[in-house]
Amino acid sequence: MAVQRLRFTFPTDLIKEPVIYLIGQQFEVITNIRMADVDDRTGWVILELEGEADEIARSVAWAESRGVRVDPITGDVIEG
């Protein structure tokens, strides 16, 4: 089992979608909201995802395919 902490940023057209609920429904992944700031236009959520690494990767790919931006919580890992 692996745990990943990721920052999900939602565009306006996804604000009303239950994306996090659907991740828990469609994938063998436990979702845990650790921090969030969501309003009527945009929002971000720091999400802990626990499960097999492949399953987490599939859930993240699905979220991105819906238009969610997913980033490491600490910003970019790659540097100059």
Added chain:
Amino acid sequence: MTYAQNLRCRECSRDYPLAALHVCDFCFGPLEVLYDDEGIRNSVSREAIASRPANLWRYREFLPCDADSAINIGAGFTPLIHAKNLGKALGLPNLYIKNDTANPTWSFKDRVVAIASSRARELGYEKLACASTGNLANSVSAHAAAAGMEAVVVIPNDLEAGKVLGSSIYSPTLVKVAGNYDAVNRLCAELAGTRNWAFVNVNVRPYYAEGSKTLGFEVAEQLGWRAPDHCVVPIASGSLFVKILKGLNEFAKAGLIDPPKTRMSGAQATGCSPVATAWAEGSMNFRPQRPDTIAKSLAIGNPADGYYSLVQLKETNGACASVSDDEIVAGMKLLAETEGIFAETAGGVTIASVKQLAAAGRIDPDELVVAFITGAGFKTAEAVADTLGPALEIDATVESFEAAYQDREGVPA
């Protein structure tokens, strides 16, 4: 010995041990090294520092690892020059260049890796790793070689040849990744989370970041124990920008200089300018960008210290420029032609930004300004190769030389 006491969350001030930790478990804020300020103040002096070898370990009291057993390939104490010719061209008579191309692997990354690799070894790690667009990979490879450690460096597969060679020569495990910037970044985040390696800018980042403040120490010492009035610093992750001022403040706290009133200005490429864009909009929240610029060493679309950079810009009455790829090339050439310093593209960003900020009245001509040049030009030779004048092609005769010399376009005989 070190005066480092513990790690502390920058956001919620929770304390953590001096381990391989980089983010607060509760609020996800970044962790920073906390020192025994009183102990430092009582032990350090200008004379003691000035008597030590010319590398960054002369500031040992302010660093988070034991200088006596550190991995030392000679990083730091690079030249600070009064750039009179460039200053004249830009209307800044008190312009100085901090030339960090003079580091062992030709970039300022030797500062941060010197600290991160030394602390990683103290913590018992045998492998150093990083994800890099070049300079960091070069420095990690070199420090690992010198320390007898294994290096694993991950780079995008479209890097400049000089930056790839600059790692390969030290025989690391060099991993070239196909895929866009986001894909490379994601892979590296996953590797950092699953491997028990010292990722210099991830799990040992609190120590890594401390290396950048040595630029602040050096500038203050080289100016005769005083802080500059204004610094212009390239912003990638934002760590360098923030830590230079931290260095000046720590020197003041230790009684080595007067409290700094330094204005801190940033330099970004327009093709990757999350901080400059937020600053121009008057916002304290930057939006991540997908980089598209020749300044690959600054191509960080989601900067870890982006927010803190914006805070510092505001608190010090600084400004943040963004410059085009053409301006970057012009900046590289201007620095080379006026001061004899061949900088990489990031240096072009800095010089073009100094020019832009001076023209906009954001830099006062009376200020003592330091521009930070962070990497050497041979690493990004491709950026300027096609813009340079050709050589005179001649036969091995004086006549041939004279003919060619007379014919030079625009140059009097």
